Amino acid sequence: MSLDLEVRLLGPVELWAGDRQLPIGEPRQRAVLAALACEAGRVVTAETLIDRVWGESAPARARHTLQSHLARVRGALRRGGRDALIRRSGGYLIDLPADGVDLLRFRELTGKAHGDVERLRSAVRLWRGEPLAGLAGDWAAAMRAAWDRERLLAVVAWAEAELESGDPASVIGPLGAITQEQPLVEPVAVVLMRALHTIGRTADALGQYAALRRRLADELGADPAPATQAAYATILTSNGTVATVPFEPVPAQLPADVTGFAGRAEALTALDKVSSLAVIGGSAGVGKTALAVHWAHRAAARFPDGQLYVDLRGFGPQRSAMEPGEAVRGFLGALGVPAPRIPAEADAQSALLRSRLAGKRLVLVLDNARDSDQVRPLLPGAGSCVTIVTSRNQLTGLVAADGATPVRLDVLSPGEAQELLDRRLGADRTATDPAAGDAIIGLCARLPLALTLAVAHAVMQPELGLAALAEGLAGTRERWSTLAGDTPDTDVRAVFSWSYEALTPAAARLFRLIGLHPGPDFAAAAVGSAGQLSELVRASLITEHAPGRYLVHDLMKAYAQELELDLDARDEAETRLLDHYLGTAVAAAMLLAPTRLAPILPIEPARPVPDAETAMRWFAAERAVLLAWATHTGGDRAWQLAWTLDTFLYRQGPWHDLVTVWEAALATVGDERARAYAYGRLARAWTLLERAAEADRNYRLALDHYDRAGDRAGQSSVHHEMAILCERQGRMRDALAHAERALEISDYGTANTLNTIGFYRAQLGDFTGALEACEQALALYGDSGDVDNRAAVWDSLGFIRHGLGEYDTAVDCYETALRLYRQVGDRYWVADTLVHLGDTHRACGRDAKAAAVWREALGIYEDLGHPNAADVRERLAAGIPQGS
Template identity: 35%
Template sequence: MTSRAFGPLLRESRLRAGLTQEELAARSGISAHTISVLESGKRRPHLSSVTRLAEALGLDREDRDRLTTEARSEPADSPPSSTRPPARTAPRTLPYTVQDFTGRRPEYDRILAEAGSSRGRAVVISTIDGMAGIGKTALALHVSHRLADSFPDGQLFIDLHGFTPGRPPLEPGTALGRLLRDLGVAEDRIPAHQDARAALWRGEVADRRLLVLLDNAADSAQVRPLIPAGPGSLALVTSRRRLTGLAGSSVVSLELLEPDEAAALFTRIAGAGRADGQAEAVARIVDLCGRLPLAVRIAAARLANRPAWTPAHLLARLADRDRLLQELATDDCGVATAFDVSYEALEPDLRRLFRLAALHPGDELTSAAVAALAAVTVVEAEAALDHLHACHLLTEPAPQRYVFHDLVRRYADDLAAVEETEAGRLAALERLLDHYRSTASAAVDLLYPHERESRPYPTPSAPSAVSLTGPEDARRWLDEELSNLVVAADRSSEHLPEQVSDLSVILFSALVTRDRHTEAEILHRAAHRAATVMAVPGRQVQALISLGVTEHWRGDFDSAVSRYLSALRLAEETEDQAGASRARSNLGGAYLTAGRFAEAIPHLAAALAGARQLGDRARQSAALQNLALAHEQTGDLPAALTLLRKARDLAQHTGDRTSEARILCWLGAFRMRAGQHTEAVPFLEQALVLTRGLGDDGMTAGGLNFLGECLRPSDPRQAITHHEEALAIATGISFTFEIARAHHGLGDAHLELGATAPARRHWALALAVFEDLDRPEAAELRDRLA
């Protein structure tokens, strides 16, 4: 018997909905072949199939009733259920799996292992979560088809529409109705209420081994009633949320594809020959796609469908940051569309915080920084970030440090540009910079209390949202946040110049003692731009000096001297006595480094006089140390030691332990150079106790190198131990000068032991660095190696 009225009506309804047979199949869980047969009128429809088709087509009540009436009007192909018990069916409603599935081997193997772990004693629940477009459904289907034969009583699929554009999540009761119909339960046996349906479902599946794929779940509450109770069954659940409330489940959280997996997926979809010899372009394309499978698929499909395009052409289109999300879209799907559903599921306050968090210029988000951006409490920010992480809108690479996926950040940026006013965005960034300024002040007050009064600008009055209870907390916060802070300042010099200029001053010592020279140069350049915008000479002088120090440490003597001279001229023109004193002190230090002692001493003497006139003890101590170096290098050791003792008294009086450690190093080094090795060792050992306590790796490496030099004549093996430790520390912080000194010392110590080959090897390594730094030590090493 055929169904000639139902078939044309089904086809008419499908075309009116704008769906292909394949698309209707994906929505309804009924195969495209079956839909084709039903439309042709060659098969009588089951009422459960009619219900699923009507739901998938989104029919209103009138059209649904009409479709059901046409299906019921057909003569039955078999005797009614009242005359014989229904036969048990083994439903198989899994959609097809794609042939180009790529990667995910560890996750695939883990789910297979979990599926066999219960040995028929209990249901196995495996959840697959991850961000939109990460490939959750693809993996679940791939696994399900692989396991289908292990579940002879059927394999069921249902889309719970937890995150489907334009559709609310499926109610558990509605989902239970569909699952019961798929099992062959007659319509008249299915109760109206959810609890009763759940009870019937449990009874129907109690003695069956089923695989049930619950796709696109909204939350644990939606899923819990749908879990089959039968021992030996498997429930696979996919969701954009972390379903922490689903007791007894094993969790597979999908991360981004590995670079080679993403490239392989792109190449397979793009088609044979389309990416041959284009490995570099393909690598860049999948990188711009964030290695997100959905984005990679769309990009590859675009290339496959545009024969005239090359990977290089596609790459150029994707490289336009402002158009990236538009490029990663097709007529009916796209990356932004996928993100829309996750975003729209958030409460309004969470949406606002999500948008504002994307304004952070750095890579990692903390609750304190987000609280500042969104003008909420830290507790509120912590809860919001936790929720966004649970929804896979953020990742958490380290405890309570959150990161946007590149495409999610681009999406949130676009939202902020539309939803937030320009004034609102600037106000958020100002709150962020104020947070960084106040917390940085609190940190350096703990680490460098002696500088509190000598910092030229007042500590910001806004309280810090971060509780720093001691120096260790302060060091930890600076180490974790310096990169974020510097990037934020670098991008804010034009709009928030005061905060940027202040941060440069506040963080000067922290950057120097941590040997963060790259970040220091970025921050001080931003401060110089900010000072120029503000047109405040004192701030310009400070920024020029700070830049000079950074260039000096980098070994660029000429640039450093040029900065110091510019700062000195501007300070003298504006009668900035403090600025002139600082400029002269640093200028004298630069001449010292270059071995130009006659030029150094007048500047250092003037700097000392200026600091005394100003009552600036920290600057007096710095000038005294540099003058001591100059006198020692010119052969006047007694004068040098006297100056260092005065500098140490000042450092101890002000509590400047950093300066005291440096002075102790010089006291030891001067005695060592004078041949007083035994007397030198205690000073160097005291210095190292201080530098290690301060966490100053740069000065620790320097002190170890001095100690190694001091011990070389009497104990070369112990000297090697100290130089090797110095080398390890200096390498860890990329402190090139101390790396060179360590190699130099290792070469000398090995020679002392008669090991010429390793000595020459270390000297050659030292020479390469000293030449790059344009240091006078290079000439001596060239002579030795010649």
């Protein structure tokens, strides 16, 4: 049947509409299409797309570039008659059926074949050459290798089916070509040997075996697998010669593969690259065992000599972990060693295991390990076996001394969590109430064990709506009840407790303290001992996601919170944490704006911050934590936190956060002047967000409260801010009136107000009066530390000199303003001044310079998400050469 739209990945990446090939574009766009199409119908996060397309070489503005590529991919799909690229919460998906992607059609055909030769023929014919041909990067290389393993399994199944159907001759050519390309793939060699023997070419079949055995010995130092030897013996026997092949069992100890396994593409790719030993680490319930078992099943074709598995019981309800000798003896028995032949000494047992594994290709899964010493006796020697270890502890000894590849698991990404829900519940059911699905994902903290248990409740009670399940999870008692299975290892709290109970008393106390921390992450300085933090990291109870910064997922935090039963101890610990953040924040805030008046509600500085640059970095690192505290705490503390954050948030551009913190302050503070101040700062945030009605309402509330408090300086400051609001609305005469009223009421902020008056006079064409006011302002500031307000005066002077036709002087003024704004890190005003500077360059014919500074301004506005970006684009489009 002709397909409306088809993406082809099993060869060069192509897009077809019926019998017409559509242009896709450059390799990066083909990579974006491939990264989405291989998971058609499932959400792929932006982070995953960036990693797949660029890997570690992702550019600084990869998200912006990705948007451009996505737009072009969307356009290509639309040319095929379908708007198939869809934006979803957490990422993007291509809405194509399995028939719309050759890779997925291949998997569907092979999955349903069960020896059906027609289906297998159709599947094999889909391959057009090297998959993803022409695409560079680690992801494309890993996919080529993984998909090629799937192709080999399919080719072997097809060849077996052709032999069964009586057409052995048809497989000899294709199988011969594969053995030339990949001469060490034994299953292909075996079926080729059988085909040759079946059509009477027994000598050629035996020659194939001899060549294979020689290559294995030369390149791997190994003998053919038992199944290959058995096939060889069968051919010899049927040809009149009897060969004895020693019997060795092929162990298959893996637990069943995980139903509906979702996500973990990067981790699976990392495991695909492992040649000997990997350690999968992560917190309780994060899916370490599921990943190890799923990968081992997926990679089974690489290990014809079998799979060994053991649960080492490093963490669990039992009190003692498995002794290494018990696991070694179990493996030896699975490999056919009779009990009487197993030595009594532990070292001898391990040596015998290494001997039995030598030359073989097995995968060993050592699950739930306690430490490196428990694992080492079970490791193969040099050879072609692969060992996968899972542990809650970071087994750094295996990484350092044994060359293990660390594979660290965190909670699922939003897209992976959604994929898990879709696979377990069915996409039709989750699509009926996506908001409830998002709530379930959030309440389960994207932890695989918790999500799996929540989904189990939904599966067992199909009449239970997802909204009802989410509502139950929102209650603490109901949540833990829902997240408890019928065995200890499926009870989330019990699983967490096994890690907690293994801690030293000091580390356990710190873990309980961390449960009181409201922010998404924290620095070591906020909570104390580096040694205890390291113990918590090793136990995978917390994660060091950046040097010196730690996080704990929400379910683990909820568990930690309920461990501390002493209310006085909780209050004391919480107060100590908040004092640390608030005290450091006020010290940092005073460095950012040294001339700023002291807060109305006093704050005691804590440890000193050395300079303004360090203060900006500290606020950037702790911004989310401080926002969490501002909305978590009450009373004067919320106001004080808002005050400390105000300058940083104003300069950096996340103005919605300004609204959040000042609204939180107003919800709890009772002091009249503090409320007036909060209304004024909230109004300024609404002004920045172009919400004039909200700004005006809050300014008038601020005036009312300042009037009640008898604070004329406060009233003056509000009139000054109302002038700026009027300016943004284009009401210049009203703006000037408010500024003049501010100067009349009080001499508070005289220099700043004079600058504002000067700027508005210039806007109204009175450049002489404007110059007089701004020069007065500049003289009042002198060389003071009020850097941002001095920058504002220089910007006004640039505008005035431009209006007077003094373009070179205007440029000098603007460049002085830019230097000062950059000094304090005020990105919005840097962009605003760049726009003015570009206007002056354009006015005197320097189009290339104008285009350059406007492009810089556009980049800042786009990063800030500010609507002024549209005005700059219009300037750039109005005849300025784009390549200038």
